[in-house]
Amino acid sequence: MAEINITEQEEKKSLNFIEQKVKSDLAEGKNGGRLQTRFPPEPNGYLHIGHAKAIAMDFGVAQKFGGVCNLRMDDTNPQKEDTEYVEAIERDIKWLGFQWGKVCYASDYFQDLWDFAEWCILQGRAYVDEQTSEEIAAQKGTPTEPGTNSPYRDRPAEESLKLFREMNSGNVEPGKMILRAKIDMASPNMHFRDPIMYRVLNMEHWRTGNKWNAYPMYDFTHGQSDYLEGVTHSICTLEFVPHHELYDLFVTWIKEWRGDKGDIEDNRPRQFEFNKLNLNYTLMSKRNLLILTKEGVVNGWDDPRMPTICGIRRRGYSPQAILNFIDKIGYTTFDALNDIKLMEAACREDLNTRAIRVSAVVNPLKLVIDNYPEGKVEEMTAINNPELRDEEGNTITEGNTHIIHFSRELYIEQEDFMEDGGKKFMRLGPGKEVRLKNGYIIACSDEQDEQGNFKCIEKDENGNIVCVHATYDPDSKSGMPGADRKIKGKTLHWVSCQHSIPCEVRNYECLWTCENPRDAIKQHEKENGVRGIDAMRPFLNPESLTINKNALIEEFAKELPALSYLQFQRIGYYNVDPDSTPEHLIFNKTVGLKDTWQKSGK
């Protein structure tokens, strides 16, 4: 009996409909009380956030109810699959924090499937069809009209068997013969109209080499693999609902072939379907993602704009952020379109607890503290993460700080100074007082010269502000009693001119300008007869990547390892790009901070 180890907290939360089903199956002792699932990716591309939802389900439910989940590569089509993807898939699953029982391959079962197929032929349940694919398609009928039987449908089993073996000899041209299951050409379920079991490919398989020339189709592989592997709950997405009946049929056949004893209802895999993940402003299909990489729209599968796991990782999401998001949207049978904002919110929530706060100025404006001694440098203490708290809820400081240097000449954000910001502008300007984070309280004078120009502002010939001057209150140093006084202005972030490092900041927005790019592309393809990248172009966001090379960051950030979670204080969450070096620092913007000021329209 599988051990059910749900924590109290989890038990309070309601189980989703699949977990409930698993729980009751275990309670009823189905499959001997065993729980086994599988995550079955086709190794023909990189895993994306939609797969993460499936992974969280397949591995999660096994984990939650004391079962095991295998990783099974669904490698029945050597035309599209590659070992490159296998490694990436394994890496991404591990990164998400899941462990498989074992790694399996559909190709592990090729021999069994072949023998089973021969048995089906001898049983009169399968036949070799020698028609062209066009002829077969024409006979298939339509959803509203029944199909017609193939002229080869009732050929002798011995003949089919002989031809089937020929199909694997390498001497049969692809397309000349297929093996079909003899079911019902009039079935309202299109999958029952004599589905194809085997086709000739005459291709080397990256795993089985030249052993096979004919390969089984998905429908003739999946349920049988589940059965042979001992899977009890075969969980997949909703588009496989129409396959469910066929899955069940082949499972009963294979049990018969194997001669396994016992009631079929008591020991067999069962398929369960949940809604797959749709995100607005996001394109998920592997086929289209491949086009984006090939056409150079993005810089590879791990481009931070990609919805791939590796792209999202490089963007700066933590595994927990992704898992929390998936947990929030849940599993149902409703075809939902999720708002990307929900994912961003889950990301902020998680990164808030783990990101190291640093000071970075992305659009620098020089600030001179006129009354601060020239050449003087002070070491200020900055908290790494204020959300790191002890039991009483106080921020832990021990080992949670770093040094930031303060001097006479600083950079602040251009946005943080306005000559005439108005009453609601709580930042710096003539006659305004603000606090510099971890530093001093400073103020700009509102003195004007004879022409009515503010003395604290230096402008270039075009009237752009190039430098501002302020004075500091020497008693207001952070941590000193004089720092306690309340001021009207906000607290600004800053870096010291002398102690900051130039860095490259890459800002990302959605790749798409429309909520549902998949449908938009499809429609555009249809209306204008264009395909591939040309059908996508009108919907691509030209500003999905903007690179800022003028940013400055405090020295502390120089040696942080790749993929470190950072918060540029008051701006957003950022991540150290894997290509970043101490000589050329690169940061990727993960997601901005919530900004109620900007939203209010200023």
Added chain:
RNA sequence: UGGGCUAUGGUGUAAUGGUAGCACAAGACAUUUUGGUCGUCUUAGUCCUGGUUCGAACCCGGGUAGCCCAACCA
């Protein structure tokens, strides 16, 4: 137009015949050395229609709308 599936605030989800709740989003207030975080409050929902029932988001009938199925892909 055949078959299958689905419909709960703007979005996602819970309530499994018995008080329509939660999260995000939006708005307001408070707090703040991040206009962040945390906290308090507000706005807003059972697709339509008939039935069964003491009682229906839930069960049944009929509409309507959306999704999936006619690959030698998975």
